[in-house]
Amino acid sequence: MKLMLALSKLYPTLSYAEKEGLLSELESTYSRLPGTTCDQCATCCTVPPPGYLIEFLNMFKYIRDNLADSQPEIMEKVVRYFFLELVDINVKCPFLDQSNNCLVYPVRPLSCRMFGLLSEKDSHLGSRRQLDTVAEKYRQKYSIELPREVVEFELQYCDQVRPANGGKKKVAIDLIQDMATNIENLEAKIMPQQVIDEHYTFVPMATHLALSVLPEGARLRRPKVMKEYMEQGSSEVLSNYTEKYKGFKF
Numbered sequence: 001m002k003l004m005l006a007l008s009k010l011y012p013t014l015s016y017a018e019k020e021g022l023l024s025e026l027e028s029t030y031s032r033l034p035g036t037t038c039d040q041c042a043t044c045c046t047v048p049p050p051g052y053l054i055e056f057l058n059m060f061k062y063i064r065d066n067l068a069d070s071q072p073e074i075m076e077k078v079v080r081y082f083f084l085e086l087v088d089i090n091v092k093c094p095f096l097d098q099s100n101n102c103l104v105y106p107v108r109p110l111s112c113r114m115f116g117l118l119s120e121k122d123s124h125l126g127s128r129r130q131l132d133t134v135a136e137k138y139r140q141k142y143s144i145e146l147p148r149e150v151v152e153f154e155l156q157y158c159d160q161v162r163p164a165n166g167g168k169k170k171v172a173i174d175l176i177q178d179m180a181t182n183i184e185n186l187e188a189k190i191m192p193q194q195v196i197d198e199h200y201t202f203v204p205m206a207t208h209l210a211l212s213v214l215p216e217g218a219r220l221r222r223p224k225v226m227k228e229y230m231e232q233g234s235s236e237v238l239s240n241y242t243e244k245y246k247g248f249k250f
């Protein structure tokens with residue numbers, strides 16, 4: 001995975017985004033969606049959906065300013081997620097707490113917010129996770145056979161999402177597309193379009209965070225850790241990383 005925003009650039013970029021009002025614009029874009037409630041089963045957090053870089057900055061700031069006590073737990077889970085998301089289906093979104101609450105709910109990305117709000121027809125769910133290409137790469141390059149339950153995981157449509165204060169449940173796909181365009185325009189103000197086009201900047205929030213915090217040496221050891229974990233059910237290298245990076249200061 002390519003590094004998108006090194007820590008040395010993250011803080012100045014965050015300051016710039018705040019100064020230019022980009023995070024306020026992001027919040028105002030989010031407010032176009034109705035608040036919702038659901039059964040909180042956390043199935044949709046099994047495989048966290050992707051988010052934009054500007055959404056990651058917003059979340060980083062929130063964790064820094066509001067979740068000091070939870071930061072070690074978050075970082076430990078983020079590091080585990082980075083190394084194990086492809087080999088252990090039980091590794092859920094790192095921002096989920098033990099009571100199935102989202103620790104970053106006020107700043108969760110658009111893709112989390114819209115889940116269950118579109119009609120089933122517009123949701124494009126039920127398709128495979130499209131990991132076949134990734135699985136083939138790991139097979140050829142690292143002799144790692146990714147578990148079928150990970151490669152073939154399917155997120156089903158959820159009809160348990162309810163509006164928090166009544167009103168119409170389903171949201172038009174046009175609104176979501178318009179919101180996504182707004183967010184892309186905000187992102188283009190913090191990152192050159194060429195970089196956005198060349199790098200894959202639309203990844204889960206936990207991946208954004210891991211890519212920014214973990215140094216290149218650690219990121220390159222991902223296949224080794226995956227292999228070790230699959231063979232032994234644990235990894236000493238991973239334990240060392242989780243221990244080290246749970247002390248990360250936001």
Ligand code: SF4
Nearest residue numbers: 038039041042044158
């Ligand atoms: S949106 Fe649906 S799948 Fe996700 S936590 Fe709520 S009830 Fe579960």
Ligand code: SF4
Nearest residue numbers: 045048093096102112
């Ligand atoms: S950010 Fe929150 S809502 Fe989204 S997948 Fe993670 S825990 Fe679930």
